[in-house]
Amino acid sequence: KREILNFLLKLKDVFKDDLYIEIQNLGLEEDLKVLHELMEISKMLGIKVLGTNSVTFLEREDYRIHKILVDIQRIVHKRNVSPLPSCEFYLKSPEEMKDILPEQAIKCTEEVVDKIEFELKLFKIHPPRVFENDEKRLFEICFRNLAHKFRPLRLEILKRLWSELELIKSRGFSSYFLVVHDIVSYAKKKGIRCSIRGSAVSSLVSYLLFGGVDPIKHRLLFERFLNDGRFDPPDIDVDFDSERREEVLRYTIERFREKAALISTFPTFKARSAVREIALAIGKNLKDLHSLTDCLPYYLSPKDVISALDELPELKESPLKKEKGILEVLPKFEELPRQLSTHLGGVIVSEKLLDLVPLELSPKGYPISQYEGKDIEILGLPKFDLLGLRMHTAISKTLSYLKERGVEIDLDRIPLNDRRTYELLSSAKTVGVFQVESPGQRQLIGRLRPTRFSDILAEISLFRPGPVQADMIRPFLRRKHKIEKVEYLHPTLISILKETYGVFIYQEQILKVVSKFTKKGLDWADSFRRSMTHDKSLLEMEKLKEEFIGLCIKEGYSKELADRAWKQISAFASYGFCKAHAAAFAYITFQSAYLKAHFPLEFYLGLLNSGNIGTYPERVIFNEARRYFPVYPPHVNSSMVEYTRENEGIRVGLCAIKGIGPKIAERIVREREERGPFESITDFVLRVKPTKRIKDTLWAIGAFEGLEIYGRKIA
Numbered sequence: 001k002r003e004i005l006n007f008l009l010k011l012k013d014v015f016k017d018d019l020y021i022e023i024q025n026l027g028l029e030e031d032l033k034v035l036h037e038l039m040e041i042s043k044m045l046g047i048k049v050l051g052t053n054s055v056t057f058l059e060r061e062d063y064r065i066h067k068i069l070v071d072i073q074r075i076v077h078k079r080n081v082s083p084l085p086s087c088e089f090y091l092k093s094p095e096e097m098k099d100i101l102p103e104q105a106i107k108c109t110e111e112v113v114d115k116i117e118f119e120l121k122l123f124k125i126h127p128p129r130v131f132e133n134d135e136k137r138l139f140e141i142c143f144r145n146l147a148h149k150f151r152p153l154r155l156e157i158l159k160r161l162w163s164e165l166e167l168i169k170s171r172g173f174s175s176y177f178l179v180v181h182d183i184v185s186y187a188k189k190k191g192i193r194c195s196i197r198g199s200a201v202s203s204l205v206s207y208l209l210f211g212g213v214d215p216i217k218h219r220l221l222f223e224r225f226l227n228d229g230r231f232d233p234p235d236i237d238v239d240f241d242s243e244r245r246e247e248v249l250r251y252t253i254e255r256f257r258e259k260a261a262l263i264s265t266f267p268t269f270k271a272r273s274a275v276r277e278i279a280l281a282i283g284k285n286l287k288d289l290h291s292l293t294d295c296l297p298y299y300l301s302p303k304d305v306i307s308a309l310d311e312l313p314e315l316k317e318s319p320l321k322k323e324k325g326i327l328e329v330l331p332k333f334e335e336l337p338r339q340l341s342t343h344l345g346g347v348i349v350s351e352k353l354l355d356l357v358p359l360e361l362s363p364k365g366y367p368i369s370q371y372e373g374k375d376i377e378i379l380g381l382p383k384f385d386l387l388g389l390r391m392h393t394a395i396s397k398t399l400s401y402l403k404e405r406g407v408e409i410d411l412d413r414i415p416l417n418d419r420r421t422y423e424l425l426s427s428a429k430t431v432g433v434f435q436v437e438s439p440g441q442r443q444l445i446g447r448l449r450p451t452r453f454s455d456i457l458a459e460i461s462l463f464r465p466g467p468v469q470a471d472m473i474r475p476f477l478r479r480k481h482k483i484e485k486v487e488y489l490h491p492t493l494i495s496i497l498k499e500t501y502g503v504f505i506y507q508e509q510i511l512k513v514v515s516k517f518t519k520k521g522l523d524w525a526d527s528f529r530r531s532m533t534h535d536k537s538l539l540e541m542e543k544l545k546e547e548f549i550g551l552c553i554k555e556g557y558s559k560e561l562a563d564r565a566w567k568q569i570s571a572f573a574s575y576g577f578c579k580a581h582a583a584a585f586a587y588i589t590f591q592s593a594y595l596k597a598h599f600p601l602e603f604y605l606g607l608l609n610s611g612n613i614g615t616y617p618e619r620v621i622f623n624e625a626r627r628y629f630p631v632y633p634p635h636v637n638s639s640m641v642e643y644t645r646e647n648e649g650i651r652v653g654l655c656a657i658k659g660i661g662p663k664i665a666e667r668i669v670r671e672r673e674e675r676g677p678f679e680s681i682t683d684f685v686l687r688v689k690p691t692k693r694i695k696d697t698l699w700a701i702g703a704f705e706g707l708e709i710y711g712r713k714i715a
Contacts, residue, residue, distance in 0.1 A: 008045055018115070020050035020108060025100040026088040039102070050112060051097060051105030056089040063087035065332045071281035125233050125380040127172040128350045130259055134174040138205075139165055141181065145208040150216075157204070157216055164205045164222055171226070173234055176382050179256070179349050180236050181209040183386070186251050192244045193392040195584060199225040200236045202508075202580035210238075211412060213583045218453070219499075220580045221508045227523035233382035237345075241396050242388035242610075249347075249386060253366050256349050261359050261367040263346030263376055263383060266337035271300035271308075274333040278326050292320050303334040342366075345385040346373055356381065390613040391434045391588055398595050398606030401645065407599075411591045416453045421590060424597040425450050431616065431624045432607045434592045435460050435585050438615040447477055454499050455480075456586040457579065461505050466575030476503045489564055490557075492516050504572035506579035517565055518551035532573040545570070601629055601645060608643040608650070618656070625650060634703050636684060637677045641665040659697050664690060680708035 428446030
């Protein structure tokens with residue numbers, strides 16, 4: 001005790017009147033004893049006491065839920081945890097605190113609150129400042145790349161670049177773009193295929209930094225991404241080769257150190273998981289679990305279980321109805337986090353990160369925020385997503401197989417008017433082609449018969465629930481194939497809707513039309529479009545309509561024309577697709593179709609060796625490849641780990657065999673390469689030492705064909 005007193009006196013010399021002794025009263029006998037001792041020390045040393053409360057749950061009644069959650073951790077997840085000793089660990093009101101603590105302790109708590117100078121500034125953007133001279137650096141990179149990308153360089157391109165850079169500079173986002181540029185540059189240097197997606201594709205600055213789709217050539221609007229009337233931070237999403245995405249994440253964290261973190265997400269309880277884990281926590285056996293959960297729909301949330309038990313016919317005889325102990329607590333599990341998990345690809349980088357966001361380490365050792373993505377947005381921290389795209393994996397592998405044959409292709413330089421590529425797309429033989437391989441997409445692209453790159457954009461944008469329900473596909477196809485005359489509401493709209501045959505498809509078209517009719521800027525038009533697409537009451541929509549029509553009349557258009565224009569844009573505003581995002585996907589669609597049209601064997605190899613990529617599992621891709629090329633069965637003396645090219649056909653890899661994992665497949669190949677082919681099954685068993693199951697599997701599928709057994713060759 002003397003040591004404690006001496007230590008407190010030293011602290012008092014340092015902190016003077018800002019030193020307090022914390023006291024609590026949680027209703028426990030030991031708490032009261034400690035409280036009295038601390039009060040005595042306070043009087044003895046002249047140090048003020050500060051009253052606090054340890055808060056673990058919101059209300060006293062939540063203690064029951066707390067105990068169940070602890071039991072779930074202990075019983076289900078085998079963790080050594082114990083519940084808190086009383087129900088007093090809830091958020092008490094000021095009156096309750098005054099009842100359990102001395103008046104002077106409460107006053108000191110208020111005193112400390114007054115002393116703290118802190119303001120949590122929500123919705124104030126905190127752009128990263130991780131590079132020195134970031135604005136100058138961004139300007140230099142963009143203007144250096146401009147000379148390579150555009151020859152001859154037109155004045156309109158220079159003006160657009162300057163205006164984009166000025167807006168980025170005024171918002172303080174130069175470092176943000178440089179951070180993403182740094183990551184993308186690393187990926188390209190290491191040969192990791194990547195591309196950006198979303199509205200960022202419409203930016204000329206993005207094109208000069210990251211490559212991809214030319215926003216000038218394809219008439220993409222920067223204002224859809226950033227504009228003077230839009231104050232939310234930019235959000236750039238980057239797709240990487242799935243198999244190498246981890247390298248990029250590791251580089252990002254190591255490169256920016258304490259300034260970078262992954263974003264978390266909190267998976268919550270669904271009805272099935274909540275019932276199952278509550279049942280286990282309260283002592284139900286495994287046999288009971290199936291009868292309690294099997295009939296519960298996967299989509300059901302905990303709060304809806306009780307009403308579902310009364311309303312759904314399949315739950316009429318459910319034994320869960322008798323489990324009052326489970327049903328009483330089940331609604332409390334609504335939106336209750338099960339665990340802290342890592343967001344699919346969200347990353348934040350900021351020099352103020354540790355001041356704004358609580359962090360912890362993920363199982364892989366990455367710093368991870370304890371805030372979810374929506375909380376990060378409220379804090380005003382710009383984020384970006386580093387995502388994995390298996391089509392990039394397949395394309396990377398296809399290009400590597402071609403390189404082995406001495407064929408090198410730069411997919412960013414292939415002609416976007418390649419005849420064989422459009423013939424393939426029009427034939428609807430697009431299994432394996434990015435974004436256009438599902439049955440519905442193949443049917444649509446076969447009917448559309450694309451002849452230009454903009455047709456691919458339209459196909460990707462039309463194959464969405466909204467356009468299908470709004471019957472936007474039929475008039476587009478009829479007009480494209482000259483079955484139906486293309487008509488425009490007003491000559492002003494011809495330049496905007498010509499590429500889509502007079503049909504509204506893209507959000508950017510809504511922006512342009514609103515801007516044309518009202519003579520307002522594109523930034524105002526974008527704000528107006530977003531107002532229309534959010535959930536609005538009839539009264540709110542009527543106000544927007546009046547505003548639009550009033551502005552049209554002011555600019556000399558008739559009320560009848562303004563009414564008709566409103567009907568069109570209001571009908572399609574919520575269905576419109578972001579053209580920039582469609583362009584990003586269409587670019588990969590064209591590249592994958594080009595490879596399938598010109599190098600189908602290598603393309604199928606790339607698909608087969610990249611796992612399940614899109615709509616179809618590996619077996620469907622395998623059967624598709626067999627229609628065009630001979631396929632040789634797996635063999636211990638011929639197969640590699642993965643599928644490989646053999647003559648003008650495909651040799652099945654050892655890993656394609658069910659039950660044969662990468663380790664044993666690599667061991668077989670390594671043994672064969674180091675010591676020669678296997679001469680007999682005995683030779684194979686002695687050298688590889690497989691388990692009986694693996695040996696029987698290889699035997700059953702004929703992988704030992706031609707090898708000797710008991711002095712005879714296997715036929």
